[in-house]
Amino acid sequence: MILETAEDLFSRNGFEGTSVDSIAKKANVNKALIYYYFENKEDILSSIFLSVQEELIEHLKTEISENKLDVRNKLKNEIIYLRGKKNVISLILMESLKEKQGNFLFKNAEIAIKNNQSCDDQNMMVNEKIYLKEFFTGFIPLLNYIAFEDKLCQYLNCNKDEAMNYFLESFISSHFK
Amino acid sequence: MILETAEDLFSRNGFEGTSVDSIAKKANVNKALIYYYFENKEDILSSIFLSVQEELIEHLKTEISENKLDVRNKLKNEIIYLRGKKNVISLILMESLKEKQGNFLFKNAEIAIKNNQSCDDQNMMVNEKIYLKEFFTGFIPLLNYIAFEDKLCQYLNCNKDEAMNYFLESFISSHFK
Amino acid sequence: MILETAEDLFSRNGFEGTSVDSIAKKANVNKALIYYYFENKEDILSSIFLSVQEELIEHLKTEISENKLDVRNKLKNEIIYLRGKKNVISLILMESLKEKQGNFLFKNAEIAIKNNQSCDDQNMMVNEKIYLKEFFTGFIPLLNYIAFEDKLCQYLNCNKDEAMNYFLESFISSHFK
Amino acid sequence: MILETAEDLFSRNGFEGTSVDSIAKKANVNKALIYYYFENKEDILSSIFLSVQEELIEHLKTEISENKLDVRNKLKNEIIYLRGKKNVISLILMESLKEKQGNFLFKNAEIAIKNNQSCDDQNMMVNEKIYLKEFFTGFIPLLNYIAFEDKLCQYLNCNKDEAMNYFLESFISSHFK
DNA sequence: TATGAATGAGTGTTCATTCAT
DNA sequence: GATGAATGAACACTCATTCAT
Numbered sequence: 062m063i064l065e066t067a068e069d070l071f072s073r074n075g076f077e078g079t080s081v082d083s084i085a086k087k088a089n090v091n092k093a094l095i096y097y098y099f100e101n102k103e104d105i106l107s108s109i110f111l112s113v114q115e116e117l118i119e120h121l122k123t124e125i126s127e128n129k130l131d132v133r134n135k136l137k138n139e140i141i142y143l144r145g146k147k148n149v150i151s152l153i154l155m156e157s158l159k160e161k162q163g164n165f166l167f168k169n170a171e172i173a174i175k176n177n178q179s180c181d182d183q184n185m186m187v188n189e190k191i192y193l194k195e196f197f198t199g200f201i202p203l204l205n206y207i208a209f210e211d212k213l214c215q216y217l218n219c220n221k222d223e224a225m226n227y228f229l230e231s232f233i234s235s236h237f238k
Numbered sequence: 239m240i241l242e243t244a245e246d247l248f249s250r251n252g253f254e255g256t257s258v259d260s261i262a263k264k265a266n267v268n269k270a271l272i273y274y275y276f277e278n279k280e281d282i283l284s285s286i287f288l289s290v291q292e293e294l295i296e297h298l299k300t301e302i303s304e305n306k307l308d309v310r311n312k313l314k315n316e317i318i319y320l321r322g323k324k325n326v327i328s329l330i331l332m333e334s335l336k337e338k339q340g341n342f343l344f345k346n347a348e349i350a351i352k353n354n355q356s357c358d359d360q361n362m363m364v365n366e367k368i369y370l371k372e373f374f375t376g377f378i379p380l381l382n383y384i385a386f387e388d389k390l391c392q393y394l395n396c397n398k399d400e401a402m403n404y405f406l407e408s409f410i411s412s413h414f415k
Numbered sequence: 416m417i418l419e420t421a422e423d424l425f426s427r428n429g430f431e432g433t434s435v436d437s438i439a440k441k442a443n444v445n446k447a448l449i450y451y452y453f454e455n456k457e458d459i460l461s462s463i464f465l466s467v468q469e470e471l472i473e474h475l476k477t478e479i480s481e482n483k484l485d486v487r488n489k490l491k492n493e494i495i496y497l498r499g500k501k502n503v504i505s506l507i508l509m510e511s512l513k514e515k516q517g518n519f520l521f522k523n524a525e526i527a528i529k530n531n532q533s534c535d536d537q538n539m540m541v542n543e544k545i546y547l548k549e550f551f552t553g554f555i556p557l558l559n560y561i562a563f564e565d566k567l568c569q570y571l572n573c574n575k576d577e578a579m580n581y582f583l584e585s586f587i588s589s590h591f592k
Numbered sequence: 593m594i595l596e597t598a599e600d601l602f603s604r605n606g607f608e609g610t611s612v613d614s615i616a617k618k619a620n621v622n623k624a625l626i627y628y629y630f631e632n633k634e635d636i637l638s639s640i641f642l643s644v645q646e647e648l649i650e651h652l653k654t655e656i657s658e659n660k661l662d663v664r665n666k667l668k669n670e671i672i673y674l675r676g677k678k679n680v681i682s683l684i685l686m687e688s689l690k691e692k693q694g695n696f697l698f699k700n701a702e703i704a705i706k707n708n709q710s711c712d713d714q715n716m717m718v719n720e721k722i723y724l725k726e727f728f729t730g731f732i733p734l735l736n737y738i739a740f741e742d743k744l745c746q747y748l749n750c751n752k753d754e755a756m757n758y759f760l761e762s763f764i765s766s767h768f769k
Numbered sequence: 770t771a772t773g774a775a776t777g778a779g780t781g782t783t784c785a786t787t788c789a790t
Numbered sequence: 791g792a793t794g795a796a797t798g799a800a801c802a803c804t805c806a807t808t809c810a811t
Contacts, residue, residue: 080802081803082800082802093804096802096803101802
């Protein structure tokens with residue numbers, strides 16, 4: 062409950078823009094209790110990141126098995142799945158841009174890319190070239206789509222399904238030439 | 239000087255992660271003087287965003303004129319230009335993900351996309367489809383490359399020129415099929 | 416075990432500088448258990464003081480019996496004995512200087528002085544004059560020597576035996592003219 | 593004003609037993625203002641100690657000049673002078689007993705002892721032996737007398753002048769044999 | 770006895786902002 | 791323009807203490 066609330070607030074206002082007080086209040090727990098479970102505010106963030114990573118690994122396993130679908134439907138399912146992770150995705154993108162942050166985003170991209178690689182071609186190594194390609198034309202656009210979808214639909218005054226279809230079309234035609 | 243310092247600190251630590259005190263100290267000005275020039279902390283951020291937008295418009299004008307170059311060299315020049323704007327790009331990406339933020343990123347993308355459009359085909363409207371395509375397969379990857387270039391090169395243990403070439407290659411082959 | 420740990424931490428960091436948490440952690444007991452044995456934090460301190468007083472009385476009894484030794488050797492033995500009580504002595508000196516503290520130090524001095532008096536001259540009352548003399552030229556220098564011995568040896572860069580001998584010499588020649 | 597108040601509260605309740613809040617309240621200043629003048633709570637303590645040391649050095653200079661008086665009257669004047677420093681003396685004694693504290697007490701004792709030495713015998717070095725003698729039979733009893741005078745008079749139910757005379761008598765006869 | 774979880778009030782410290790000059 | 795001083799509210803974090811089991 063604390064972690065869910067923290068994730069929500071962090072993703073809305075950023076890590077520094079969220080007070081532990083506000084987490085406590087929204088999660089309906091005593092502030093001191095938060096410090097009973099977490100060493101400090103940073104530890105809350107780390108815990109969120111840790112559980113995301115575990116979930117990602119778990120998710121990638123299940124993904125491999127549903128091989129029957131075509132690319133478009135696979136991606137559609139992926140987007141629907143990722144929408145549920147919108148908050149944490151925004152948070153990761155946001156915090157990864159800061160100086161102090163570690164390589165959480167890069168590491169997770171590596172995990173995901175390695176996983177995809179192993180489907181297509183078992184022998185291919187994840188070298189810099191592949192990493193950069195997958196990262197900037199696959200990973201980043203996808204995560205940013207999830208993070209910006211709502212706001213952008215509002216800005217463009219279009220509905221989400223339409224936007225998703227347009228995004229899918231251009232993403233597929235660009236990423237899987 | 240104040241704006242430059244603020245831009246630097248905001249981009250490193252985020253808006254909320256930066257105190258007006260720290261800006262004053264680093265810019266070597268009295269803290270109260272900052273409040274003489276700016277209404278409040280938010281106003282500093284707005285001013286940065288405003289000048290970025292003006293600069294973007296100016297930049298897009300000059301870009302049109304250098305039509306002699308091929309796509310690759312045009313992009314290379316663009317990346318070299320944008321590298322000088324790394325801080326503010328990180329800042330915009332970072333802050334645009336927050337709830338309270340407006341549509342600054344979307345507006346600037348629109349300006350840039352319209353500009354590009356007008357080169358290729360003056361009559362084509364910037365509809366949702368085009369916007370989404372350009373935004374997620376052009377604008378976002380490019381800005382994220384600028385923002386993450388240094389950190390990612392460190393993570394992958396490769397040099398910037400190599401990384402840029404790989405990025406350019408995959409960006410061109412995906413974005414300009 | 417709790418009392419020993421508390422004594423140790425109180426003497427190092429002072430009463431207010433020591434948290435019940437830190438006592439529990441260092442004593443390897445549950446924090447709530449401390450409150451099962453002691454009413455509150457103050458009660459821990461009182462218990463320490465109480466047991467010190469009991470020990471003092473016991474100690475003074477045994478002291479009388481070993482009358483065969485000369486002053487110097489008696490004092491030497493006393494210092495060696497008191498060294499084992501260094502922590503609690505520091506604690507008493509420290510806390511006795513605070514406003515809220517009672518007369519624990521004065522009372523114990525009285526007990527000790529009365530005891531000494533009764534050896535020399537049973538009929539002599541412990542009047543103010545004697546008390547003040549014994550307190551400030553006997554009790555206080557001795558306890559402070561115990562409390563400061565280690566730190567002072569480090570400061571003066573001398574060894575403990577040497578320091579003790581010098582202390583004994585000046586203490587005897589001043590206190591037992 | 594802040595320093596005076598802090599000195600007062602620190603000496604009553606100890607450093608850790610005094611909150612910055614309480615200092616601000618009693619000194620009638622905004623709490624944040626305290627942090628405008630001092631880096632942190634420790635810095636307040638250091639500042640007190642620093643000014644004490646400066647005052648001590650200044651005081652020792654003036655002391656040398658009034659050579660006409662006999663020992664007893666000199667000491668009496670000294671006690672009257674030190675009474676005005678009662679708070680800070682308690683504080684120093686108290687804090688010096690803690691683990692984390694530096695050698696402030698020892699250093700000041702050294703300054704004072706060196707000064708006295710130079711009066712009596714210019715050629716005599718302040719070696720360990722002299723230091724220990726002066727520290728434990730001179731410095732410590734005197735400071736403790738100042739620190740405990742009031743409380744002890746209350747405990748013994750005697751008046752201050754009487755107590756001072758008794759103390760002076762035993763101090764002189766022990767320290768200046 | 771013993772413990773994990775919980776809490777209200779407090780801690781030191783920093784914040785954005787203002788004011789008098 | 792420019793500054794040192796000032797402030798109330800908030801900050802992250804810890805405290806002594808309690809409760810349910």
